[in-house]
Amino acid sequence: MMKQGFAAVRQVLLLASSHQKPSDVSTPVSKVVTQVQNFRESNRTSVLFNHLSAVSESVGALGWITAPKPGPYVKEMTDAAMFYTNRVLKDYKDKDKTHTEWVKAYLSIWTEMQNYIKKHHTTGLAWSKTGPVASASSAPPATSGGCPPPPPPGPPPPALDLSTGGGGDSGADNRNALFASINKGADITKGLKHVSDDQKTHKNPNLRGVGGPVRSGPKPFSPAPKAAAPAQALPPVLELDGKKWKVENHENAQNLMISDTELKQVVYAFKCNKSTLQVKGKINSITLDNCKKMGLVFDDVVGIVEVINCRDLKIQVIGKVPTISINKTDGCHVYLSKDSLSCEIISAKSSEMNVLVPNKDGEFTEMPVPEQFKTIWDGHKLVTTATEIAG
Numbered sequence: 545m546m547k548q549g550f551a552a553v554r555q556v557l558l559l560a561s562s563h564q565k566p567s568d569v570s571t572p573v574s575k576v577v578t579q580v581q582n583f584r585e586s587n588r589t590s591v592l593f594n595h596l597s598a599v600s601e602s603v604g605a606l607g608w609i610t611a612p613k614p615g616p617y618v619k620e621m622t623d624a625a626m627f628y629t630n631r632v633l634k635d636y637k638d639k640d641k642t643h644t645e646w647v648k649a650y651l652s653i654w655t656e657m658q659n660y661i662k663k664h665h666t667t668g669l670a671w672s673k674t675g676p677v678a679s680a681s682s683a684p685p686a687t688s689g690g691c692p693p694p695p696p697p698g699p700p701p702p703a704l705d706l707s708t709g710g711g712g713d714s715g716a717d718n719r720n721a722l723f724a725s726i727n728k729g730a731d732i733t734k735g736l737k738h739v740s741d742d743q744k745t746h747k748n749p750n751l752r753g754v755g756g757p758v759r760s761g762p763k764p765f766s767p768a769p770k771a772a773a774p775a776q777a778l779p780p781v782l783e784l785d786g787k788k789w790k791v792e793n794h795e796n797a798q799n800l801m802i803s804d805t806e807l808k809q810v811v812y813a814f815k816c817n818k819s820t821l822q823v824k825g826k827i828n829s830i831t832l833d834n835c836k837k838m839g840l841v842f843d844d845v846v847g848i849v850e851v852i853n854c855r856d857l858k859i860q861v862i863g864k865v866p867t868i869s870i871n872k873t874d875g876c877h878v879y880l881s882k883d884s885l886s887c888e889i890i891s892a893k894s895s896e897m898n899v900l901v902p903n904k905d906g907e908f909t910e911m912p913v914p915e916q917f918k919t920i921w922d923g924h925k926l927v928t929t930a931t932e933i934a935g
Contacts, residue, residue, distance in 0.1 A: 545583065546599065549576035549606045556609050556669070565671035573606045588814065589785065594635065595643075598628035598650065605654055608661060609669045615661045622654040627871065778815075788812055794819045807846065813838070832857065851876060861887070870894045870913075879908060889913065 552572045584600035587593065602625035608614035629647045636643035664670060781792040782800060789802050791813040798820045802811060805825035812831045813821060820839040823830065829847035832840060837856045842849075844863035851857060851870045859868070860879040870876055870891040879900045880887060891897055897913035914930035921927075 545576055545579050546603065549573055549580070549603065552576060553606055553609055560669055560671045562672055563675050564673065564677045565669075566677055573609070577603050577606065589790075594628045594631045595646070598625040598632065598647075601625050601628060602654060605657070608657075608665075612668050614665055614668060615658055618654055618658050618661065622651065622658075625651070625654070784809070790814075791816060791821060810847075813840075826863075870897060873897075877910075 580603040581600050584593075584596040587596055590596060602621045605618045605621035608618050611617040629651060632643050632647055778793040780794045780797065781790050782794070782802075783790055787809050789805075789809060789811040791800060791802075791811065792815060794800060794816040796818045797816070800816075800819055800821040801824070802821070803824040805823065805827045807826055807828060809827055810829045810831070811821075811823055811827060812833070813835055814833045815835065816832075816838050817836045818838070819835075820841070823840075823842040826844040826846060827842070828845070829849065830840070830842060830845055831850045831852070832838065832854055833852045835854045835857065838854070839858045839860075840849075841860045841862065842865075845865040848867045848869055849859065849865055851859075851868070851873050853871075854873045854876070856875040857873065858877045858879070861881045861884045863881060864883045865887050867888045867890065868878060870889065871893060873894045875896040876894065877898050877900060878889065880902070882902055885901060889897075889899060891913055895915055897915070898910050899913060900908035900910045903909050916931045917928050918931045919926050919928045
């Protein structure tokens with residue numbers, strides 16, 4: 545699928561090298577992006593899910609051919625992929641160098657593409673200033689062996705000859721009459737009939753209903769809206785699959801519990817809404833993905849608790865946890881225990897985050913996690929500090 549996407553971009557580049565920019569650039573790239581993202585979603589249980597996620601998060605970079613600032617756009621997509629490639633590097637460190645080499649090779653694709661864009665298409669895809677205007681029929685056909693070279697530019701259009709006309713003598717007469725009327729200057733309006741105020745519709749409302757309705761211009765075609773297909777409810781899941789506890793598709797389930805745990809096991813909760821999950825014992829890691837209005841209570845995690853694409857969460861630590869990562873999440877309250885006050889909280893692209901720490905009275909003190917930062921250049925490096933906004 546990625547190969548198809550790059551082939552589609554190549555077709556557009558070949559087209560742009562010999563054609564002028566059309567009013568609308570439509571490419572099959574968006575179709576490839578959708579296919580890649582759907583493939584990732586249908587393989588969430590794969591052991592290579594992080595690899596698929598890295599590709600899925602960055603495949604949108606192929607759309608740089610329609611971006612006004614393609615270089616920064618590709619970099620943003622690459623940064624999104626690195627969130628998952630870092631997981632791959634962590635999981636396969638000192639285990640299998642194949643995965644490390646894959647990460648380097650895959651990220652180098654986007655690095656090289658940024659270099660290419662910077663050299664040839666800094667302010668957007670550079671179209672030819674000569675040749676015909678591109679259209680769907682002028683796109684070079686795709687072949688299994690790659691795209692063919694662009695065709696040579698066609699002959700220049702014949703020069704316009706004003707001395708002769710396509711209509712014979714009548715054409716020449718009409719043209720002479722046109723130039724004569726233009727040469728009149730201000731006198732060209734002397735032949736117009738004066739319209740008094742009582743004949744003007746904007747000053748005489750009685751004339752507005754006379755003469756039938758005024759025909760408006762053509763209206764764009766607007767097809768009848770299709771009825772949205774009802775979302776198919778997936779069955780809830782709470783099971784141990786190998787070393788992974790899968791908690792999926794739960795709605796209004798307040799008593800979800802995982803108790804028979806081992807240190808090597810992980811918990812992955814996906815699309816759970818208005819539910820509460822409690823994890824007993826010591827476990828390797830916990831991940832919450834696409835969950836809303838959910839509560840998580842756990843004893844001990846030796847690795848990391850990750851929150852991705854969630855909203856309105858409450859997380860309570862009973863024992864210890866070294867790291868909590870919050871990404872693309874709106875609304876997250878983290879209740880730390882006395883044994884977990886050294887926990888590192890890492891956040892990105894998130895808002896309304898609060899950490900609650902226990903005080904001497906046994907109550908919790910709530911403190912917001914900064915969302916706004918100030919960066920300055922001190923002469924040697926960038927220095928970033930959190931900013932505080934009153935109120």
